[in-house]
Amino acid sequence: MSDGSSISSHDGHGPSFTFYPAIYVLPTHLSLESLHRVEECLLNRDARLTYDPSEARVFLGNIGQRKRAILELRSRGVCTELEMRSVPGGVHVDGALDLGTETESDGQTNQSTGHLKRARSSDAEVDGSFINSDLIRVVRLGWLEKCVEEKDLVPMDQYIIYQGRRVQHPDDKATKGSEILHRAQQDVSRPHRGTTHRGTTHRPPKLYKQSTSENEDTPPPAPDWVTNHVSYACMRSAPLHPPNERFIDQLVKIRKVRELTLDEIGVRAYSTSIAAIAAYPCEFRRASEVLALPGCDMKIANLFAEFQQSGDGSLVAASALDTDPVLRVLHHFYRIWGVGAKTARDFYYARQWRDLDDIVEHGWNSLSRVQQIGVKYYDELLEGIPRAEVEEIARVVHRHASAVRPGVECIVVGGYRRGKEASGDADLVLSHRDESATHNLVVDVVSSLETEGWITHTLALHLTTSTRDQQTLPLRHDTGNHFDTLDKALVVWQDPSFNDTSPSTPEKKKRNPNPHRRVDIIISPWRTVGCAVLGWSGDTTFERDLRRHAKKSRGWKFDSSGVRERTSGGQVIDLERGGETWQEREKLVMEGLGIGWRPPGERCTR
DNA sequence: TGGCAAATACTG
DNA sequence: CAGTAT
DNA sequence: GCCA
Numbered sequence: 001m002s003d004g005s006s007i008s009s010h011d012g013h014g015p016s017f018t019f020y021p022a023i024y025v026l027p028t029h030l031s032l033e034s035l036h037r038v039e040e041c042l043l044n045r046d047a048r049l050t051y052d053p054s055e056a057r058v059f060l061g062n063i064g065q066r067k068r069a070i071l072e073l074r075s076r077g078v079c080t081e082l083e084m085r086s087v088p089g090g091v092h093v094d095g096a097l098d099l100g101t102e103t104e105s106d107g108q109t110n111q112s113t114g115h116l117k118r119a120r121s122s123d124a125e126v127d128g129s130f131i132n133s134d135l136i137r138v139v140r141l142g143w144l145e146k147c148v149e150e151k152d153l154v155p156m157d158q159y160i161i162y163q164g165r166r167v168q169h170p171d172d173k174a175t176k177g178s179e180i181l182h183r184a185q186q187d188v189s190r191p192h193r194g195t196t197h198r199g200t201t202h203r204p205p206k207l208y209k210q211s212t213s214e215n216e217d218t219p220p221p222a223p224d225w226v227t228n229h230v231s232y233a234c235m236r237s238a239p240l241h242p243p244n245e246r247f248i249d250q251l252v253k254i255r256k257v258r259e260l261t262l263d264e265i266g267v268r269a270y271s272t273s274i275a276a277i278a279a280y281p282c283e284f285r286r287a288s289e290v291l292a293l294p295g296c297d298m299k300i301a302n303l304f305a306e307f308q309q310s311g312d313g314s315l316v317a318a319s320a321l322d323t324d325p326v327l328r329v330l331h332h333f334y335r336i337w338g339v340g341a342k343t344a345r346d347f348y349y350a351r352q353w354r355d356l357d358d359i360v361e362h363g364w365n366s367l368s369r370v371q372q373i374g375v376k377y378y379d380e381l382l383e384g385i386p387r388a389e390v391e392e393i394a395r396v397v398h399r400h401a402s403a404v405r406p407g408v409e410c411i412v413v414g415g416y417r418r419g420k421e422a423s424g425d426a427d428l429v430l431s432h433r434d435e436s437a438t439h440n441l442v443v444d445v446v447s448s449l450e451t452e453g454w455i456t457h458t459l460a461l462h463l464t465t466s467t468r469d470q471q472t473l474p475l476r477h478d479t480g481n482h483f484d485t486l487d488k489a490l491v492v493w494q495d496p497s498f499n500d501t502s503p504s505t506p507e508k509k510k511r512n513p514n515p516h517r518r519v520d521i522i523i524s525p526w527r528t529v530g531c532a533v534l535g536w537s538g539d540t541t542f543e544r545d546l547r548r549h550a551k552k553s554r555g556w557k558f559d560s561s562g563v564r565e566r567t568s569g570g571q572v573i574d575l576e577r578g579g580e581t582w583q584e585r586e587k588l589v590m591e592g593l594g595i596g597w598r599p600p601g602e603r604c605t606r
Numbered sequence: 607t608g609g610c611a612a613a614t615a616c617t618g
Numbered sequence: 619c620a621g622t623a624t
Numbered sequence: 625g626c627c628a
Contacts, residue, residue, distance in 0.1 A: 231627080268610060269625030297626060338617095340622050368617055370622090427624090460623070462615050488615095488624070520624070536624090547611040559612065560624090 015153040017047035019131060024050050026061030026072050026138075027291075027298075034062075039288045041144065051287055051302030053078050059138040069138035069162035076298075080136050080164030127156050138162040219289050220282050231294040233275035233545040234538070234595045237602035240419045243283045247307050248274055248606055251300070253318035260330045260341050273300045275541040275605035284308075329354055337374035337381055337459070337518070370459045373492060380515040381492075384422025393426045393493060393519060396454060397445065401430050404444040405437045411529075411582055413536035414520070417600045425518035426493070427536055431529040431582065441523045442487045453496035456516065460490040486532060486561050487523040492516050528562040530576035530585030535560025537586075541605035550593055558593065 017023070025038050038060070042049055050056045053076035063069060073080060130137065143159035225236045242248065251274050258266035272295035284290055287301040287308070306315055321327050326348065332355065333344035347353045351363060356375055364372065374381065385393075390412060398410035414427030430445065432438050442461065449455045464487055495514040524532035535543060535558075550558035555566050556573060564570035575592030579585030587597045 265610075266625065272610090272626070295626065299625060338622065342621060366618095368622095370617080460616060462624080464614075486624095490623075522624085544611050551611080557612085561613090 015045060015147050015151065017042060017045050017153075020047060020127075021057035021131060022048045022050040022055050023058040023060055024053055024056030026059055026063065028068075028072060029062040038141065038144065039286065041148065043286075049287070049305070051291075051298045051305055053298075057134075057136050059136070060141060060144060061138065062141045063138070063161065064140065073136070073138065073162075073164075078136065079167050127153075130156065134165065136164050136166060219286055222289075222292055223279075223281055225279065226292055226294070229294050231272075231276075232549045232595070233272075233279070233541045233605045234543075234549055234603070235545075236276075236279035237598050238275065238278040238539075238542075238604045238606075239602055240604045242278045242280065242604075244277050244280060246313050247284070247304060248277055250307060250313070250315045250318040251277070251303065252606055253321045254303075254315065256331065257317065257321055257327060260327060260334060260344065262341055262345070269295075271541045271544070271605070275539075275545070278604060278606050332356070333359075335382060336371060336378060338368060338371040339374065343371075373457050373459065377492065377516040381518055383515060384420075384424065385426055385517055386422055387416060387420075389517070390416045390423055390426045392495075393517065394428055397428055397430070397449065397519075397521060400448040400452070400454075401441070401445050404448055405432055405441055407434070408432045408437065408441070409582065411533055413522075413533055417537045418539070418604050419601045425520055427520045427522065429522045429524050429529070429532050429536060431524045431526050431532070433526045435525045435527065438487075438523050438525050442489050442521060445521060446489045446491065449491075454493055455491045455519075456494050457492040458489060459492060460488075462486070462488045462490075489521045491519050491521065493519040522560075524560070527574070528560075528576070529582045530579060530587075530589040531558070531562050532560045533582055533586045534589050537600045538603040539605040542603045545605075546593070546595070549595060553594055556593075563589070563593070 023042060025042070030038070039049060042060075053059075053073070056078075059069070059073065061069075061072065063072065137156065138161045139156050140159040140161055143154065143156050146154045146159070224230070230236060251270055255267055255270035255274065258264075258270060273293075276293040276295045277290070277300075280289075280293065284304060287305045290296050290301040290304045291298070303315055303317070307313055321331060329348055330341070330344045333339055333347045333353075334341060336344075336356075339347070347359065347363075351358075353359055353362065356378060359367070359375060367375065394410055394412050398408070401408040401410060409431050411429040411431070412427070413429050414425065415423040416426065430438075430441060432441070442463065446455060446458060446461070450458075494512060494516050496512065498510075498512055498514055500510050522532065522536060534546070538546065547558050550556040550563065551566065557564050557566050557570060563573040563575055565573065573592075576585035576588040579588045590597045
């Protein structure tokens with residue numbers, strides 16, 4: 001690590017912290033810029049930085065009080081007992097478990113010990129006894145500054161605010177215990193690269209760094225939404241393939257694990273983080289860049305550090321999805337249409353099933369009808385639908401819709417509209433400028449398609465406005481009644497036409513080789529078509545934040561069927577009146593909601 | 607420390 | 619009612 | 625897991 005180019009990565013004259021234990025920088029009382037500067041400084045000097053408090057042994061921070069230090073540690077789940085003995089000449093404090101009753105003793109107490117050891121530590125042996133121990137230290141930032149100033153390692157002693165030894169969590173719950181155990185097991189099974197066992201600590205990628213220039217380390221200026229702390233995904237542009245896509249893929253896998261383990265809050269948290277990262281316009285180079293994003297904190301920054309230092313860009317927690325035998329099976333079941341996390345777990349734990357064959361063999365009759373369909377077409381429904389085929393499906397649906405309602409419009413929404421190369425399903429919105437034309441439209445379109453053989457199964461029919469309006473209020477069917485969601489049909493689709501090349505056996509019809517597809521047909525009255533299209537075009541987090549933003553900033557309730565006041569009896573807010581086309585109307589809604597317009601290709605929050 | 611998007615239809 | 623889907 |  002010390003060849004000619006070490007000059008640049010060491011500023012030409014800095015001490016090396018190579019032999020120091022993992023360092024965690026306490027963000028408290030530090031601006032983001034300062035935090036970044038400190039991190040940069042450490043990285044330049046080969047320090048092992050970590051964002052995982054559980055593996056850090058040096059906590060560097062802009063704090064002065066021991067009480068504060070203990071607080072900082074505890075808030076990060078680091079429980080310690082005071083340990084002063086190994087500080088040369090250190091004040092031996094008994095009754096070590098004082099966690100916060102102290103008021104007068106601060107860093108100064110320990111500093112009285114500083115002179116003694118200074119005599120015997122002026123070189124690499126500095127802090128040696130500490131380095132080879134399992135002690136935890138909270139150290140004032142001044143230590144680093146001093147090291148830089150002296151261009152050499154300086155003993156920590158004068159700067160130690162607190163020193164302790166890890167103890168077991170006093171409130172260690174079963175869940176936490178098993179989590180730790182789980183992590184430990186993962187660590188064992190994890191193929192460690194290289195010679196280290198440093199977990200998620202990371203070093204600067206040497207070769208990479210050395211070949212780059214002086215201001216290599218200055219991260220690109222943060223985008224507006226970072227500096228302004230814009231925390232709504234619907235107010236940022238997130239492209240289909242963002243620069244940090246590989247990291248996002250890993251986080252998405254972790255989120256999937258959270259789904260499978262019924263951790264809804266974890267799912268939401270990861271979704272928020274992912275959405276922010278998906279909007280970030282350049283590749284991260286430092287974990288501190290991650291830290292600056294709204295919705296991302298130490299946990300995510302730490303995962304990025306792991307991502308960066310792992311040779312193959314994989315995260316242990318993400319790999320579990322393919323590695324862990326339980327998660328593998330749960331995931332397998334979860335991908336059956338009609339089976340969610342609860343049912344997948346039920347299949348595994350209660351029924352003791354392990355694959356689709358078990359389901360078919362031992363539980364077929366206990367499945368719901370749609371679950372049977374989901375199992376039957378398991379592989380085909382998981383295949384993505386190429387864009388050309390989505391367009392084809394849309395043409396057919398439009399043709400049938402036009403036959404029953406001339407003048408109807410068919411809008412492809414969903415992943416297709418965001419630009420995805422292959423969609424999980426085809427989402428289509430049907431609308432008509434004549435509102436009366438949308439009544440019973442789903443039913444008419446679906447039966448027409450069924451008759452012609454395009455729809456093989458109807459998984460669900462949601463009939464709300466049409467039937468009810470017509471039954472209860474035939475005279476004013478469309479006036480103001482927006483308290484319901486849209487009519488829709490969730491169907492299984494298959495192109496009925498195929499080459500019957502060998503009519504040699506006329507009795508036996510040849511099996512249709514075309515894959516089964518999932519198609520959603522949504523009906524929207526024209527007056528809210530902008531809302532429908534907006535509500536059906538964004539990724540989940542985009543849509544979630546749309547609603548959150550409408551609520552927080554306007555006191556409105558937004559969904560694909562319209563916008564209304566949150567007050568009881570909520571007045572309908574018509575934001576799209578005046579828009580001639582559905583595109584214009586969607587834009588009016590976005591502007592009216594105060595999020596500004598952005599094309600569907602920039603609503604990819606993952 | 608509480609909140610996190612949201613409503614509705616359908617199934618067993 | 620609990621669970622799933624959009 | 626993050627934030628107000």
